[in-house]
Amino acid sequence: MEAVYHRYDAVIVGGGGAGLMAAVNLAGQEVAVLSKLYPVRSHTGTAQGGIGAALGNVEEDHWEWHMFDTVKGSDYLADQDATEILAREAVETVYELEHWGLPFSRTPDGKIAQRRFGGHTREFGKAPVHRSCYAADRTGHMILQTLYQQCIKNRVKFFDEYLVLDLLLEGQRTAGVVALSIADGQLHVFHAKAVLLATGGCGRIYQITSNAHALTGDGMALALRAGVPLEDMEFFQFHPTGIYKLGILITEGARGEGGKLFNGRGERFMERYAPTLLDLAPRDIISRAIYRELRQGHGVEGKWYVHLDLRHLGREVIETKLPDITDFVRTYLGIDPITEPIPVQPTAHYAMGGVPTDVSGRVVVDEKNTVLPGLYAAGECACVSVHGANRLGTNSLVDILVFGRRAGRDMGRYVGEAELPPLPAQPEERARALLARLREGPNGDGRAESVAALRDELQREMMDKASVFRTGESLAEVREQVRALQERYQQVRVQDRGWVFNTDLVEAVELGFLLDVAEVTVEAALARQESRGAHYREDFPQRDDVKWLKHSLGRRTASGALELSYKPVTITRFQPQERKY
Amino acid sequence: MKVKLRIKRFERGKDREPYWAEYEVEAEPTDRLLDALHAVKWYQDGTLAFRRSCAHGVCGSDAMLINGVNRLACKVLLKDLGQRITVEPMRGFAVIKDLVVEFDRFMEKYRLVEPYLKAGSEPPAKERLQTPEERERFDDTTKCILCGACTTSCPSFWSNPDYLGPAAIVQAHRFLFDSRDEATAERLVVLGARDGVWRCRTIYNCTDACPRGIEVTRAIGEVKKALLLGKR
Numbered sequence: 001m002e003a004v005y006h007r008y009d010a011v012i013v014g015g016g017g018a019g020l021m022a023a024v025n026l027a028g029q030e031v032a033v034l035s036k037l038y039p040v041r042s043h044t045g046t047a048q049g050g051i052g053a054a055l056g057n058v059e060e061d062h063w064e065w066h067m068f069d070t071v072k073g074s075d076y077l078a079d080q081d082a083t084e085i086l087a088r089e090a091v092e093t094v095y096e097l098e099h100w101g102l103p104f105s106r107t108p109d110g111k112i113a114q115r116r117f118g119g120h121t122r123e124f125g126k127a128p129v130h131r132s133c134y135a136a137d138r139t140g141h142m143i144l145q146t147l148y149q150q151c152i153k154n155r156v157k158f159f160d161e162y163l164v165l166d167l168l169l170e171g172q173r174t175a176g177v178v179a180l181s182i183a184d185g186q187l188h189v190f191h192a193k194a195v196l197l198a199t200g201g202c203g204r205i206y207q208i209t210s211n212a213h214a215l216t217g218d219g220m221a222l223a224l225r226a227g228v229p230l231e232d233m234e235f236f237q238f239h240p241t242g243i244y245k246l247g248i249l250i251t252e253g254a255r256g257e258g259g260k261l262f263n264g265r266g267e268r269f270m271e272r273y274a275p276t277l278l279d280l281a282p283r284d285i286i287s288r289a290i291y292r293e294l295r296q297g298h299g300v301e302g303k304w305y306v307h308l309d310l311r312h313l314g315r316e317v318i319e320t321k322l323p324d325i326t327d328f329v330r331t332y333l334g335i336d337p338i339t340e341p342i343p344v345q346p347t348a349h350y351a352m353g354g355v356p357t358d359v360s361g362r363v364v365v366d367e368k369n370t371v372l373p374g375l376y377a378a379g380e381c382a383c384v385s386v387h388g389a390n391r392l393g394t395n396s397l398v399d400i401l402v403f404g405r406r407a408g409r410d411m412g413r414y415v416g417e418a419e420l421p422p423l424p425a426q427p428e429e430r431a432r433a434l435l436a437r438l439r440e441g442p443n444g445d446g447r448a449e450s451v452a453a454l455r456d457e458l459q460r461e462m463m464d465k466a467s468v469f470r471t472g473e474s475l476a477e478v479r480e481q482v483r484a485l486q487e488r489y490q491q492v493r494v495q496d497r498g499w500v501f502n503t504d505l506v507e508a509v510e511l512g513f514l515l516d517v518a519e520v521t522v523e524a525a526l527a528r529q530e531s532r533g534a535h536y537r538e539d540f541p542q543r544d545d546v547k548w549l550k551h552s553l554g555r556r557t558a559s560g561a562l563e564l565s566y567k568p569v570t571i572t573r574f575q576p577q578e579r580k581y
Numbered sequence: 582m583k584v585k586l587r588i589k590r591f592e593r594g595k596d597r598e599p600y601w602a603e604y605e606v607e608a609e610p611t612d613r614l615l616d617a618l619h620a621v622k623w624y625q626d627g628t629l630a631f632r633r634s635c636a637h638g639v640c641g642s643d644a645m646l647i648n649g650v651n652r653l654a655c656k657v658l659l660k661d662l663g664q665r666i667t668v669e670p671m672r673g674f675a676v677i678k679d680l681v682v683e684f685d686r687f688m689e690k691y692r693l694v695e696p697y698l699k700a701g702s703e704p705p706a707k708e709r710l711q712t713p714e715e716r717e718r719f720d721d722t723t724k725c726i727l728c729g730a731c732t733t734s735c736p737s738f739w740s741n742p743d744y745l746g747p748a749a750i751v752q753a754h755r756f757l758f759d760s761r762d763e764a765t766a767e768r769l770v771v772l773g774a775r776d777g778v779w780r781c782r783t784i785y786n787c788t789d790a791c792p793r794g795i796e797v798t799r800a801i802g803e804v805k806k807a808l809l810l811g812k813r
């Protein structure tokens with residue numbers, strides 16, 4: 001089959017919050033949004049608890065406090081120029097969403113309702129503050145729908161269920177992408193001046209995760225394969241309260257409303273780990289506390305979970321403020337959170353690292369922040385970095401919107417100035433070869449590997465050796481395992497040889513992305529000999545600012561090996577301090 | 582426990598007629614049907630096609646006909662389905678492959694109701710005010726995840742594919758009853774047109790089918806009432 005060619009000024013890869021926000025800000029230009037899911041199926045729609053902004057609707061609040069909390073939450077690894085933008089622009093972003101019709105929950109006087117969330121405080125750490133703007137516990141759903149609605153209004157052009165397989169560069173400029181139309185197996189070449197990667201997270205590198213099946217790190221891997229480094233991949237957030245075994249998220253908003261954690265002995269163990277913020281301490285701290293309790297045998301009934309207790313909140317609060325999670329608990333556990341505590345365990349949730357960008361969403365490729373013209377990234381697949389070593393709840397929704405908008409605007413400027421670079425020769429060849437290998441398998445009759453088996457092994461080993469607690473030994477082991485899986489991936493052959501909606505093939509492609517992302521995650525984690533935020537090394541339990549107050553960059557060299565380098569952290573207002581809650 | 586899955590299969594451009602395939606999987610009673618479908622796809626037959634993403638009932642990818650009723654595969658547990666489970670694609674949408682159906686026309690109808698806030702007035706510097714009661718007025722219909730379960734369970738839609746269908750009406754309801762929206766008259770024109778709400782025969786299949794528990798028939802009834810009164 002011949003590939004179909006398209007020409008646009010700008011192509012956006014991903015129809016989640018970041019991609020759609022950029023699209024709205026590019027409306028009127030020649031822009032196409034490519035998404036492997038229908039945009040309304042994107043993972044932004046699962047976000048529950050809220051979006052942080054210092055509106056001060058319930059009590060006094062200031063963007064400086066929000067900025068400070070974000071920097072402290074990041075264990076001082078966030079770039080403070082970017083964090084300042086995040087906290088300032090959060091406020092106008094929330095008002096813009098409201099003006100677009102987002103149905104926020106309301107205060108009695110008709111303003112946007114706000115609730116408490118982990119790590120968000122007043123007066124630089126004194127006490128929890130009401131900062132998270134919410135629409136019940138389906139804030140992400142309402143954000144995603146509102147943005148999609150604005151795209152409909154602005155007649156944005158969509159290519160739904162298109163899986164992007166390759167990023168095209170010509171010399172040192174961006175030239176477009178190659179995508180597979182999943183419905184019919186047709187290859188498409190999108191020739192464009194600018195490309196935005198907005199493909200979301202990569203939680204599926206782990207076994208227990210809150211992330212959708214589709215979150216396989218595609219944009220990160222596409223960038224890596226094109227020679228772009230990935231920043232701070234060793235920092236992966238485990239959310240303390242996933243439903244036992246399933247990993248489905250119970251929003252921090254449940255604790256924001258007053259929910260409490262108890263171990264198997266009925267102790268409110270957070271009193272020992274974070275005496276001021278207790279159950280509203282940041283996620284890295286609570287997840288570690290839970291793991292410690294579990295390892296000491298303080299799980300409930302000797303099992304690998306603790307209890308999240310909402311009972312004292314009463315039916316009214318639970319059913320009106322947390323209706324969705326109530327439904328999840330009833331459906332999947334068959335228990336009622338109004339009368340019973342919820343079994344929870346930490347679940348892989350959020351990638352702080354990703355494709356490095358500047359504050360305009362432009363991808364930067366080295367220690368000196370050299371821009372790769374025409375390439376942009378925003379949302380969870382990007383690393384600006386506003387979250388540093390640990391993201392605070394409600395800050396990802398801010399991030400995807402604030403930097404999605406900035407990326408969209410800068411792309412608008414760029415496509416007005418730049419020339420369309422020529423396409424590389426035979427632009428679809430690499431993508432075609434990848435699909436052919438996965439369909440036909442290696443050299444004919446050789447023993448074929450199965451996608452599911454390799455993926456299971458990857459997820460299990462990553463969970464075991466590169467999650468909440470890590471050691472040099474566990475990481476060295478899993479590094480070898482991931483490398484071996486990469487070898488075996490070359491032997492994969494799918495069962496489905498058709499072209500019509502071949503999800504077997506889609507999953508095989510996605511496994512390749514997962515392996516690349518996992519490889520960088522482990523490499524960077526092994527190198528970082530300190531503990532900071534979500535990256536906790538039992539063999540190096542202290543933060544070490546002298547040696548490690550710096551961002552990692554992991555790059556694939558021409559030989560195929562991974563190479564790490566580092567760049568400094570931007571510090572403006574807040575000097576690093578010991579992080580206590 | 583062991584469960585038997587009977588799955589209706591078809592591939593566009595290849596099969597003339599749909600056919601049934603049977604699979605047996607070992608599973609826990611508390612597993613989702615989606616887990617059983619994955620067990621088939623990952624370890625028995627990679628050619629089986631279905632959509633899914635979130636796996637907990639919020640993205641709207643995996644609505645299908647399960648033991649004769651529309652459900653999300655990720656939101657129904659095996660223990661509630663018995664040991665022989667029949668799985669088919671939703672009715673009334675063209676099948677692309679197996680459980681994957683064509684959504685383009687469905688989305689077109691969604692666009693037809695102009696699903697975005699229409700407020701001509703200049704917004705204030707901060708938020709527009711809305712009381713909790715005004716917000717509550719349309720809360721139910723904000724839950725819609727566009728999965729298609731309601732529309733494809735509706736006999737009126739089966740007999741007239743041009744009918745807007747419950748999902749699009751639910752989305753229109755969400756704006757019609759939003760105190761901030763200023764386009765009531767325009768919206769009522771679209772909803773009152775030939776293939777609008779009057780095609781609804783109040784059969785309640787849609788309400789039963791909705792995985793989000795939206796009272797769909799009631800919402801449609803409220804739209805009908807607004808049409809009769811000429812205001813919301």
Ligand SMILES: Cc1cc2nc3c(=O)[nH]c(=O)nc-3n(C[C@H](O)[C@H](O)[C@H](O)COP(=O)(O)OP(=O)(O)OC[C@H]3O[C@@H](n4cnc5c(N)ncnc54)[C@H](O)[C@@H]3O)c2cc1C
Binds near residue numbers: 395
């Ligand atoms: C359960 C849950 C609850 C959360 N709650 C909150 C919260 O309350 N507050 C908060 O701030 N954050 C929350 N988060 C985090 C936040 O929701 C996400 O980080 C954020 O929504 C990511 O948005 P995104 O636009 O970057 O990506 P996504 O919304 O994941 O979108 C990614 C898009 O990329 C597309 N895509 C991916 N790969 C390809 C490819 N190869 N080709 C074509 N398209 C592709 C997908 O189709 C999709 O459209 C939560 C996360 C989870 C998992």
Ligand code: FES
Binds near residue numbers: 634641
């Ligand atoms: S997979 Fe998202 S609704 Fe079922």
